[in-house]
Amino acid sequence: MIAAVETYLASRLCVEEIQPIVIGYETEILSRYRFKARRSALAGQEEIILDPKKSYRISDADSEVYFAECRKARTAERITIEGEDPDTCALLKAQHAVLLAENEVIKSMSDLPQLASLGDKLFLLTLEDRKKAIELSLGLITPFVSKDRAIRFAHATLVQYPRFAAQALLPH
Numbered sequence: 636m637i638a639a640v641e642t643y644l645a646s647r648l649c650v651e652e653i654q655p656i657v658i659g660y661e662t663e664i665l666s667r668y669r670f671k672a673r674r675s676a677l678a679g680q681e682e683i684i685l686d687p688k689k690s691y692r693i694s695d696a697d698s699e700v701y702f703a704e705c706r707k708a709r710t711a712e713r714i715t716i717e718g719e720d721p722d723t724c725a726l727l728k729a730q731h732a733v734l735l736a737e738n739e740v741i742k743s744m745s746d747l748p749q750l751a752s753l754g755d756k757l758f759l760l761t762l763e764d765r766k767k768a769i770e771l772s773l774g775l776i777t778p779f780v781s782k783d784r785a786i787r788f789a790h791a792t793l794v795q796y797p798r799f800a801a802q803a804l805l806p807h
Contacts, residue, residue: 636740636743636744636746636772636776637776637779637780637781638743639736639739639740639742639743639776640740640743640772640773640776640777640780641780641781641784641785641788642736642739642785642788643733643736643737643739643740643769643773644780644782644785644789645736645785645786645787645788645789645792646729646732646733646735646736646789646792647733648785648786648789649729649732649789649792649793650726650729650730650732650733652789652793652799653714653725653726653729653793654726654729656712656714656725656798657687657714657724657725657726658687658726660705660708660709660711660712661687661690661705661708662685662686662687663708664701664704664705664708665684665685665686665687665690665701666685668697668700668701668704669683669685670683670684670690670693670694670697670700670701671683671684671693671694671697672684672689672692672693673692673693673694674692702722705724706721706722709721709724709725712798713796713797713798714796714797714798715796715797716795716796725796732792737765737769738757740768740769740772740773740776741757741760741765741768741769741772742757743772744768744771744772744775
């Protein structure tokens with residue numbers, strides 16, 4: 636349980652380091668190009684997509700431009716890993732690691748008799764129940780966690796990216 640929570644905390648640290656970089660360049664690209672939504676929520680009006688969370692609404696042709704610009708920005712920000720698909724988004728990869736770590740936290744908590752059913756129902760939990768299970772787990776296990784070990788785990792992941800490899804400091 637402790638190892639699962641340490642891995643979860645490490646994956647969260649990675650997201651915290653990577654997210655501002657990715658959101659920053661995605662927002663900048665959307666602001667610069669001012670792509671139009673394929674369909675506007677309001678009939679007869681154009682909608683400009685400025686929020687990276689809504690980038691899925693731009694046309695296929697605009698998406699090609701957007702993804703090409705994101706590829707350039709990832710390279711410029713040095714958050715690509717050599718040998719990895721150049722379209723791999725560091726933020727999505729980090730968020731996926733959080734999701735997998737959450738699964739492991741929930742599964743590890745199912746070792747407790749009162750929570751045994753959680754392990755079998757992992758993919759049946761609502762998002763709200765999943766969040767509650769994670770919060771409960773963190774509340775129970777965090778006092779026993781080595782924060783230093785979690786930070787070292789995060790650092791081991793982050794140093795794969797050239798941007799973080801040069802940093803002597805570990806994430807906070």
